[in-house]
Amino acid sequence: MISTYHLIIVTGCQRSGTTLLGQMLGAHPNAFLIDEPDGLYPWFDSFIEHESFSSNQFGELIERANLKYSDTKAKFDQENGALKNISHLVLKAPNLAYYFDQIAGLKTTSTIAFPVRDVRAVASSMAKLPHIDMVTNQIKWLKRNLVLAERHQNDLEKLQDPNRSQHIKRAIVWRIKTGIFNDYQIKKLKPIIFRYEDLVSTPYEYCGTICHQANLSDSFRMLQHENFYVGIGPGSTRRSRPIDTESLASWADHLSEQEQLEILEEAQSLMTELGYEF
Numbered sequence: 606m607i608s609t610y611h612l613i614i615v616t617g618c619q620r621s622g623t624t625l626l627g628q629m630l631g632a633h634p635n636a637f638l639i640d641e642p643d644g645l646y647p648w649f650d651s652f653i654e655h656e657s658f659s660s661n662q663f664g665e666l667i668e669r670a671n672l673k674y675s676d677t678k679a680k681f682d683q684e685n686g687a688l689k690n691i692s693h694l695v696l697k698a699p700n701l702a703y704y705f706d707q708i709a710g711l712k713t714t715s716t717i718a719f720p721v722r723d724v725r726a727v728a729s730s731m732a733k734l735p736h737i738d739m740v741t742n743q744i745k746w747l748k749r750n751l752v753l754a755e756r757h758q759n760d761l762e763k764l765q766d767p768n769r770s771q772h773i774k775r776a777i778v779w780r781i782k783t784g785i786f787n788d789y790q791i792k793k794l795k796p797i798i799f800r801y802e803d804l805v806s807t808p809y810e811y812c813g814t815i816c817h818q819a820n821l822s823d824s825f826r827m828l829q830h831e832n833f834y835v836g837i838g839p840g841s842t843r844r845s846r847p848i849d850t851e852s853l854a855s856w857a858d859h860l861s862e863q864e865q866l867e868i869l870e871e872a873q874s875l876m877t878e879l880g881y882e883f
Contacts, residue, residue, distance in 0.1 A: 612715040613819050614708065615697040618782040619739055620730035621722035622801035624842050627697025629812055630718075632830035633821060637680055637688055640697040641839045643670040649696070653707040673844060675835045693821055697839075702785045703750045709792040716819040717794050719786045721879055722801035724872040725865055728775040729856035734840060740764060740774045747781065757781055772864045776871040784875055800879065805850050 613636070615627045624640070631638025639645050648666050664686040671681040682689050701708070708715065731739050744764050748754050754761065760777050763769055789796040797815055804811045812827045826833070834844035860868070869876065869883060876883065 608713050610694045610713070611692060611819055611821070612711075612713055613693055613695045613718060613815065613821075614701055614715055615695060615718045615720075616699055616701040617719045617721060617786070618702070618727060618779050619699045619743075620727045620840065621699075621783070622720040622804055623697055623699050624839050625801075625848070626718060626720055626804065626812075626815075627695055628834060628838070628844060629808065629827040629830045630693075630695045630815065631697070632826045632833045633693070633816070633824045634826060635691060635821060635824075636693040636695050637667065637670065637691045638673065638695045638697060639666065639670045640673075643673075645696060645698050646700065649698070649701065649704075653704070653711065673834050673836055673838070675833055679833075693819060699782075700746050702782055703746050703753065705785065705788045705792050705794065706752075708789075709794055715794075716815065717789055717796040718815050719789065719796040719798045720801050720804060721783050721786070721798060723856070723881055724776055724779045724783075724876055725860060725868055726801075726853070726856040727779045728772050728864075728868050729859045731775045731778075732772070732859065737840075740771065740778055743778045743782065753781070753785070770864075770867070772860070773867055773871060776868040780872045780875055783879075800881075802853055805848055805853060808848055 613630055615623050615630065617623055627638055627640055630636055643666060645666075648662070651662070667681060667688060668686065671677055674680060677683070680689055680691055681687075702719075708717070744761065747757065747761065760781055763777055764774050786796050786798050795818075797818060799811050799814075809823075809825075809828055813823050815821075816823055828848075831845045831847040836844050838844045857865075873883075
């Protein structure tokens with residue numbers, strides 16, 4: 606049953622490093638990665654409602670999730686439809702950020718990893734995926750959480766304003782969603798909050814911190830994660846792509862100075878709180 610596993614929930618704002626971190630943790634020999642394409646959200650909705658479900662339901666989920674691994678026999682017993690030597694489930698899902706109340710009510714042991722990233726980099730990265738209407742998607746998710754929807758009523762009006770520029774709306778999404786880490790702290794969920802830029806620069810340190818808090822041993826496999834996956838992941842990410850430090854400042858080539866100023870105007874306070882200098 607699910608209660609026998611330790612959950613590592615990787616959440617936060619889209620384009621902030623959740624995919625990279627999820628894949629690094631999921632490369633650990635005792636961890637198994639489940640993310641959006643596997644059907645994570647409908648499964649999690651069922652899970653938080655009952656905190657139990659049929660073995661068939663869970664088996665179908667992990668069978669789909671297992672297809673991302675290059676060696677499909679390493680972690681999954683296909684004959685019995687069960688995981689092998691797995692103690693931790695890595696749930697990589699940015700939109701679980703909105704579930705802080707439900708996660709706080711879980712009896713299952715969980716660790717929250719909450720990467721954050723420079724708002725300018727996030728806005729630029731969102732713009733590179735024009736086929737995904739991230740702003741509209743986040744409006745829908747925000748409205749599902751009545752507490753947040755009421756808190757951000759003015760922001761919702763801005764997000765739904767057809768005359769407001771997309772880069773400003775993306776900055777608003779970043780501010781709302783990144784700021785949710787405060788709700789996790791208030792709920793005493795002890796989220797591990799760190800900057801994507803630091804994760805990329807010193808990956809073993811930050812993966813080690815998460816593993817330590819989750820009672821998971823260190824493993825250098827996490828630094829070689831690209832060797833254990835195949836296919837395309839969330840956000841059109843090539844799963845076999847290694848850590849790339851050269852892309853950290855690439856946002857400056859895609860945003861005008863005026864756009865950068867307007868983005869910072871929406872996000873300056875939270876950026877400062879997170880230790881960013883600009």
